[in-house]
Amino acid sequence: MAIEGPLRELALTDVFQLLDLSRKTGTLSIAPEGGRHRPALVRFDRGAVVGAELSSVHDRLGHLLLRAGKVTEAQIQTARRAQQIAPGRALGTVLVEQGIVSEDDIRRQLRFQIQEIVFELIQWKDGYFRFEEGPPGSNGNVSVRVSTESLLMEAARRVDEWSTLETKVPHMGVIPVLVADSPDGPTLDLHPTEWEVLAEIDGTRPLKLIAAALGRSDFDVAKIVYGLASTGVVDVLEEAPAPAAAAPLERPLRDALGEAQLALADGASDRARRILDDLARAHPDRAEVYTLLAEAHRRLGRWGEALIALGRAAGLDPLAGQVHYQMGFAAAHTGDLHRAREAWDTYLRLDDAGDAPRRARAERARDAADALLSVMDEEGQ
Known part of the structure; x- marks a missing residue:
């Protein structure tokens, strides 16, 4: 028997709790309002989350491994060619078989990917969910299992912290821009992660794309930009500024x-x-x-x-x-x-x-x- 309904009547956090407590095995699909995108999928095995898919991050694993320094782009391309020869094999499985990464490397990035997808889905307020019992599917030869309770606890913590962040970073669609240097301004003393984010700010891309380019969580990037905005290093805009005309040459x-x-x-x-x-x-x-x-x-x-x-x-x-x-x-x-x-x-x-x-x-x-x-x-x- 399927469990289904609109998100306006039953929030996803309640759905996750229900599936966790009843130790359900199957696939939860969540269709956004309007049905313009492919439904997101979350796979459960006896109440724990074992997989998640979201159309906007379907190719995230290779990017995460690349950003973590575990692979090169050439190795990713070689693995993808191997996938084309034998369709159906997961990218992580191919990389492990080729001896490029370990199963622990794949498991760590799959866990991160699941967490980020679930945290994004929990913020959805409109749409329709449907859970169907059955085999949950797999991530290839590398399995991962994430406690639903821990996911919900982390989501609650982020929601609580976001109430502070949103005073300067209201959502991930805002565009950070560098503030012009002042001769009297303080010397920047930033952590490596802050420099990493700062280097990606070009005044045109929203935070969402910057986080994706860095292979970092939306929440972590939002916290870093909140700190940079609080110290006057960056400003946060709702839309990209019009390009300034070059000053005429004397x-x-x-x-x-x-x-x-x-x-x-x-x-x-x-x-x-x-x-x-x-x-x-x-x-x-x-x-x-x-x-x-x-x-x-x-x-x-x-x-x-x-x-x-x-x-x-x-x-x-x-x-x-x-x-x-x-x-x-x-x-x-x-x-x-x-x-x-x-x-x-x-x-x-x-x-x-x-x-x-x-x-x-x-x-x-x-x-x-x-x-x-x-x-x-x-x-x-």
Whole structure:
């Protein structure tokens, strides 16, 4: 006999408690209001949760393992090709069979995935649920079992803490933006996790996407941004701000940039560098000066200096995809493959509708960096 009804009449926390106390085995499906998305599924075995699926995070396991440093993108792609040859096998099972990760690694990430999906579902207020008894299915050869009681207790704790967070972070759809630096402001003293979140803030993506990119829970990212907002490091907006128009170039600056460009066109790269060095000292807030300075250093083969200039340009204009594209090659020339890979990945994210050949080159370069980093890991380099 199925158990079903609207969420407005019976909250999911009550449904979970009922299935836990009665030690039910089967699958709970939850369809959101309007039926625009595929229903979420939560699998139960004798009252405990053994699996959860949500359309927005169906490919989360590979991403979580990647962020945890357990696999490389090349290894994930190899495992997916193996899945295509033998459909029906779970990604975690393939990775374990290939000796890339352990069962404990998979179990830990599956548990995290279940927790995050259940916590998100519990917040749903509208929709329809239906529980049907039967075999719960599996996650492949790796099994995981999470106490329903512990899930509900953690959910209650988060709801309680969220009442404090929502004063600055009302929901995961808000967009964090960096607050302009003040010369008199305090020096930032942040934890590594805070720096990690700060690095992902670009003024355009909502918290939900930032949490997904980091492979962290929505709640943890919301707490970090709440702290950053409380100390004045970031501001939180309901929608992305309109891009500010670039300040017009003053005539002396415009003329000097033109002179540097002519010098580069004539092959006088060192002369261009000297002009641009002076401009950078006089106009340290102009991204275009550092971008052109990086080009001069690149032509002179000074890749370290080019990387520094591009880093400053990116700091002044973090949404300039071309700067990140060039930064990838500069970093690769200096041997910093991790930074190169991150730069190309940022470029691909920012310039998703840009020059197709350039995007293809960035993708090939990123994949090549991944492959080399994977081989170096295998060799212990």
